[in-house]
Amino acid sequence: MGCSVSVLGMRKKKPNIPEVSVFVPLMRIPAKSNIQISLKGLVPNDLLDKLSSLRNQILLLTEDTDGSSTTQIWPVLEEYLPVLIGLTEKDHGLEELVEFKWKTVTRHQEASLSNSWFELLSVIHMMTVLTLSEANSLLIPEEHLGSEIRTVSTDSKRDAVDLLLKASGYIEFCIHEILVRIPPETKRSLPKDLQEGILEALSIQALGQGTEIQLGLAMESQKASLSVKRRLACEQLSYFSQAYGCLSQCDLSHGYGKKHLWFIKWKFLEAKAAAYYYHGLIMDKGTDPSSSISAVCCFAAAEELLTESKKACLSFCLANPVSRIPPFWGSMKYLNQKIPEVALKKSQMYGYLLEQEKGLQVLPDLPEFQLSLRPNDYRLPEMDPAWDRESWEIESQTLKEHLKDQEDMY
Known part of the structure; x- marks a missing residue:
């Protein structure tokens, strides 16, 4: 009996294979940094304690939960930011005094840079x-x-769109307000997943996914016309096309790099299938034979793209780290059924035209539209009042204490 119990106890737990609807990059979390030693004697002790304490809280919370407990982490991040901003102020002269360390939740990659803008970039990336x-x-x-x-409620879909726009806004801030302040030589040492191209792709794809959800909502609405649905599908396609262009120029040898690329390919193919399907429906309303033939070409292209998107989805799910094959939902729940049905029906209906007018069998170009979704504007909070230097009282440090601190750093 004892043996059987011990064998059962040694059985491995089933791996928790996640399901992905929105692509989430690999989480980076703080690693221990010697903030107090680096800044001792340069800023007041109470400010130093606050800075160090808040960062340590983030470190402990993320290590305990692998960053999954958002409700606990957010308040600390929001409290940490105003204090951290003071280190980035040029007038304070502290930008490059602290060596900030960050690591991935998998603990496989660690980055260490003596630059407070890197710390700010890492916090907003988190x-x-x-x-x-x-x-x-x-x-x-x-x-x-x-x-x-x-089954996803309408409210959840709308809330998800709001969150995607917010995430895109955070990344745009990183690109346009933080990366530009990091010296080129330091920028070259940034972790690969903080490259400008990867951040830009992440921002654009968030807008693409927001548009994808909007397309699904439009399909559920009786008021949305075919033109509106086609426009949303074409906009979604434009976003993912841009995101793919950004990502394909980057070094993807980091954690989720290849999986990220497969995600964008998958969503790009889905969007293109949807765009051609709705373009075909609109073309089919024409009365001349060329419109009917163009419609059939659109439906055939949509069906082929749908098949390719399923292959890309499988490749995405199998790419490291493995994820579940998701069920069809939203716009694709409808299109996965309708595209093959309509493609078959219309090819049979207009088969005689295809034989007679072979010269007209050309896939029409998709229309281009001005993109609707924009990232939310993000601004940093006000700097913590504790950085008011007029009220500072800094304790002097003896040579012996200074030397001891230097020993503690190594």
Whole structure:
């Protein structure tokens, strides 16, 4: 009996294979840094304690939960930012005094840079990941996790769009307000997943996914016309095309790099299938033979793209780290059924025209539209009042204390 119990006790737990609706980058979390030693004697002790304490809280919370407890982490991040901003102020002369260390939740990669802008970049990147993770959770209700059916409420979809726009805004701030302040030689030492191209792709794809959700909502609305649905599908295609262009120029040898690329390919193909399907429906309303033939070409292209998108989805799911094959939901739940049906029906209906007018069998170009979604504007909070230097009282440090601190750093 004892042996059987011990064998059972040694059985491995089933791996927790996640389901992905919104692509969430690999979380980076703080690693221990010697803030107090680096800044001792340069800023007041109470400010130093606050800075160090808040960062340590983030470190402990993220290590305990692998960054999954957003409700606990957010308040600390929001409290840490105003204090951290003081280190980036040029007038304070402290930008490059602290060596900030960050690591991935998998503990496989660690980055260490003596630059307070790197710390700010890492914090806002963490905020982005938490926001995308929250959007992903909204679109994968726990009661449907692993199920072949996924039902997402309208409110959850709209909330997810808001979160995607917020995440895109965070990344745009990183690109245009933080990366530009990091010296080129330091920028070259940034972790690969903080490259400008990867951040830009992440921002654009968030807008693409927001548009994808809007397309699904339009399909559920009786008021949305074919033109509106085609426009949304074409906009979604434009976003993912841009995101792919950004990502394809980057070094993707980091953690989720290849999986990220497969995600964008998958979504790009889905969007293109949807765009050609709705373009075909509009072309089919024409009365001349060329319109009917163009419509059939659109439906055939949509069906082929749908097949390719399923292959890309499988490649995405198999790419490291492995994820579940998601059920069809939103716009694709409808299109996965309708595209093959309509393609077959229309090819049979207009088969005689295809034989007679072979010269007209040319896939028409998709229309281009001005993109509707924009990232939310993000601004940093006000700097903590504790950085008011007029009220500072800094204790002097003896040579012996200074030498001891230097020993503690190594």
